[in-house]
Amino acid sequence: MKIGxxxxxxxxxxxxxxxxxxxxxxxPPARTSANYRAFGNDHLARLSFxxxxxxxxxTLEAVRELLALSDDKAQSCEAVDGIARVHLTEIDRKIAxxxxxxxxxDRVIGSCRHGTVADCKIIExxxxxxx
Amino acid sequence: MKIGxxxxxxxxxxxxxxxxxxxxxxxPPARTSANYRAFGNDHLARLSFxxxxxxxxxTLEAVRELLALSDDKAQSCEAVDGIARVHLTEIDRKIAxxxxxxxxxDRVIGSCRHGTVADCKIIExxxxxxx
DNA sequence: TCTACGCCCTGTAGCAACTACAGGGTCAAG
DNA sequence: CTTGACCCTGTAGTTGCTACAGGGCGTAGA
Numbered sequence: 001m002k003i004g005x006x007x008x009x010x011x012x013x014x015x016x017x018x019x020x021x022x023x024x025x026x027x028p029p030a031r032t033s034a035n036y037r038a039f040g041n042d043h044l045a046r047l048s049f050x051x052x053x054x055x056x057x058x059t060l061e062a063v064r065e066l067l068a069l070s071d072d073k074a075q076s077c078e079a080v081d082g083i084a085r086v087h088l089t090e091i092d093r094k095i096a097x098x099x100x101x102x103x104x105x106d107r108v109i110g111s112c113r114h115g116t117v118a119d120c121k122i123i124e125x126x127x128x129x130x131x
Numbered sequence: 132m133k134i135g136x137x138x139x140x141x142x143x144x145x146x147x148x149x150x151x152x153x154x155x156x157x158x159p160p161a162r163t164s165a166n167y168r169a170f171g172n173d174h175l176a177r178l179s180f181x182x183x184x185x186x187x188x189x190t191l192e193a194v195r196e197l198l199a200l201s202d203d204k205a206q207s208c209e210a211v212d213g214i215a216r217v218h219l220t221e222i223d224r225k226i227a228x229x230x231x232x233x234x235x236x237d238r239v240i241g242s243c244r245h246g247t248v249a250d251c252k253i254i255e256x257x258x259x260x261x262x
Numbered sequence: 263t264c265t266a267c268g269c270c271c272t273g274t275a276g277c278a279a280c281t282a283c284a285g286g287g288t289c290a291a292g
Numbered sequence: 293c294t295t296g297a298c299c300c301t302g303t304a305g306t307t308g309c310t311a312c313a314g315g316g317c318g319t320a321g322a
Binding site (some may be wrong): 045048049052053056057066069070072073074075076077078080081084085087088091092094095098099101102104105106108109112114115116117118119120122123125126127 | 176179180183184187188197200201203204205206207208209211212215216218219222223225226229230232233235236237239240243245246247248249250251253254256257258
């Protein structure tokens with residue numbers, strides 16, 4: 001399988017595949033006589049794994065750990081569960097932060113009286129004399 | 132005012148202040164004979180503005196626009212309102228995305244039976260044969 | 263056979279928004 | 293007179309890609 005085929009099979013860009021190889025997330029594939037990368041089904045499986053984990057918001061570092069864990073089938077999956085739970089906590093924190101921010105921004109926008117910038121409540125809120 | 136004082140007065144790191152100057156967000160201040168930056172109250176006000184806008188999640192590019200608008204006091208504040216509304220929409224989208232992701236991750240974690248990696252539902256979900 | 267086109271290769275630089283050095287200079291206190 | 297805290301410039305690192313530049317390969321049509 002050439003890099004373009006692998007990329008389209010996993011909805012990834014060609015450059016991203018090469019990037020994953022460069023940072024050691026994908027093992028270097030065999031090469032054809034023309035020095036083209038020749039990927040196998042193991043690469044397809046691994047890249048699919050990476051993409052799904054990324055879609056779930058895991059960082060590349062977390063993906064790297066998950067891949068290492070998934071290679072050791074006999075191990076208990078506590079570590080896997082732990083990584084996922086830490087990630088969930090982070091997402092919860094982000095949602096909370098964004099919601100608070102949303103509320104404040106909404107308040108700021110609501111105070112706009114659509115006059116000139118001189119009386120703009122939004123600018124005033126940001127300025128040093130407000131608050 | 133020296134850079135350290137300005138930084139601590141605005142809860143900013145010294146390097147960040149220098150960075151804002153470098154990218155033209157803060158005007159270059161006067162210098163002392165020892166070549167130390169000497170900031171005035173205008174700098175303090177401007178940096179406070181920048182920090183508040185950043186805390187509300189505006190990008191530096193948006194902050195740059197807001198600063199430009201706030202300098203033109205006679206202008207209508209429609210543009211300001213517009214920038215804020217666009218930003219609010221983006222935040223709403225981010226919250227929705229994160230919430231969807233959170234739900235999926237929660238489901239994945241809930242399926243974990245705490246056995247070995249070989250039977251781990253989390254790993255399975257990420258792998259190519261699941262789903 | 264030529265050539266045009268699409269794919270492939272490497273390597274480097276760019277994005278946001280900082281952060282962290284390295285390698286120096288200055289200044290006030292003890 | 294030395295110690296330590298602060299200041300300076302400039303460069304490189306962070307995350308996760310993305311976008312070239314400048315070349316090579318392979319196949320289909322004229």
